[in-house]
Amino acid sequence: MITETAFIQIVRDELALPLAETDLENDFDKVVSWDSLHLLRLIAAVEKETGKRVSVGKLLSERSLRGIYTLLAA
């Protein structure tokens, strides 16, 4: 389990993305300079933080950070 605050912090620290609060809800196409490598880095960081393995295959089809967070927090 990971809190939303911790998740946002990981996104900012690991990806160094200039992230607005609304970017959590936005489709990746609208997030500044998002690419699939970001997602994989993010997953690696979340796994390190929580010590739990994430199902990467499922996450890859998510289109927003909110969707990813929901899957991670489930």
Add this chain to the structure above:
Amino acid sequence: MSTVVNTPRPQGVAGPSGPAAPLDRLRALQSEGRLVTEYPSVAPLLAELPYGDKGAADLVRAGQLLSRLDPDEVAAANPGTLTVSVAVAGHSTVGALAAPLTAELARHGILLRLTLGDFDGYLRELQDTGSQLYAPGLDLALVVLDAQAVFDELPVVWRVEDLEKAAATKLAQLGKLVERYVGHGTGTLVLNTLPLHRLHTHQLVDLRSRAALGVAWREFNAGLLRLAAAHERVVVIDLDPLVALGGALNEPRMASYAKANLGDELLGRYAREIGHLARTLRGRAKKVLVLDLDNTLWDGVLGDDGADGIAAATTFRGEAFGNFQKIAKQIGSQGVLLAVSSKNDQEPVLEVLRTHPDMVLRDTDFVRVNANWNPKDGNLRDIAAKLNLGVDSFVFADDSPFETGLVAAGLPEVAVVRLDEEPALHVERLLADGWFDVRELTAEDRARAALYRVESDRQDLLDSSGSLEEYLEQLGVQVKVAAVGEADLARVAQLTLRTNQFNLTTERLQPAEVRERIEDPDHLVLSVRSGDRFGDNGVVGALFAHRTPQGLHIDNLLLSCRVFSRGIEQAAVTSVLAYAVAQGLGPVTAAYRPTKKNHRVRDFWPSLGFEPSGGDEEELSFSHPLAELPAVPSHLRLDTDF
């Protein structure tokens, strides 16, 4: 230095426990929008990062921040920033290389201009002379390969014979593409050996085939490495030693989903090698290794324990120090000057270096031994002045966090190797960075330490002479200016890469570029060799010129800092002026391009009768009318052969 941080991250704030960690200070600069204007402060911050608990990961995080900066903005805000342009092509995805590469170059103060190729685009991009790899003026073309480049060529079900054939075909294909690149590309092409994974070998169940696969694979990698021997502008990074540092070759899910066949850890190590290669390309390889003594070269404190109480052999810890001495000596045998900066009295230190049975390094291995009680930053400046080198060519290794911190803070241009109380880790710390990496060693490199030691004999003569003139008369300087042949080509290229102070236009040339000029009949490429009563100095200078419709233009003149102020440079230029007269050429023109390092030669051309003929702050132009030639200094003998 305290940093005020305006960010929601609590660890970014300088608390009572001391200043914020380097990465947090970097993040603070970014969130305050000062990263572009304060780019020069980035390198000193990054210098501390690799020593943290999560060094490699932190460097990647820093690289993420930095890779988002616009290099044009950084260059505009900080004129004089060293820039290196790099294009990457790969078999798998290459995007993950951006962050570590940006960070590793930034550690050296080098701004990266990066172009990334397409996924699995390396064959097409090497073939297409319009691709990013062939961009005009490109410095480095990185073609990052992994084992899949070969394995993807195999049928669904395969035998080791298929692999042998695929590897041989791939090597031949790469060989052709490398030739194409050398013929049409401008940069240095960087390939790498392909690490073999257990998931590859163990697809074969019979041990005989597995062994045959191992053989074919090593032959393939050896063939790649031979490409570097065959072409001057090709470098092959051997990934085996980087893989052997441990950790996973890749993350299987990242490999499967994102085609990231080389993992972050390995790419980080690869990026470090590239950082040092970029440094060498820009003529910034380090030249001097300054070592502490107590608990760095030997176990114990000489002042407290006495000569009998210190050890560099026989005991467990002593042997570890002895090993470190061996490595330092090995480095010193390859053109790197060794020096000592130690808080000790001079005499007992020299006594230990001369007579202590444990020492691998002796007093004669060092070009300077500074044992005194002055602060070490001052000692490093003193050693630099005595050697006539800049402190930015220094690497400093010490076990004391106080001393390493002092030097890092006072002389940020010095590379600091932070040793600690565990001597068994000294070697690893010293070799973690390729500070002394060069493309090629020359005869001058191997003899360098001896050449510098003779320098102190010259110094003694100077001290005993009544005047500089008298000294020069007694020195008996001989100068030979000759057309460069195969034997001196590497050394002349190296001079253009290493020389910073006496370098009129600071035009860096790789060996292949020097060769092009030698083969061009319009170009004159001359070596300057000198010697005196104390011995041969070897090739100490070079002069590049080319014929123009009007006359002769001197592209550059360089001289090793070991032989300044002996009239050698005047003699070299006079010989070229005389050549222009003899050939009936028109006026001889020349230029001076100011850098941070070459201000002392600003007035060099006028001092020889050249007249200013325009130019701007970037480049001053000069012209010699050849009406009256400067005299060859009377204290030296000049031979010419061109």
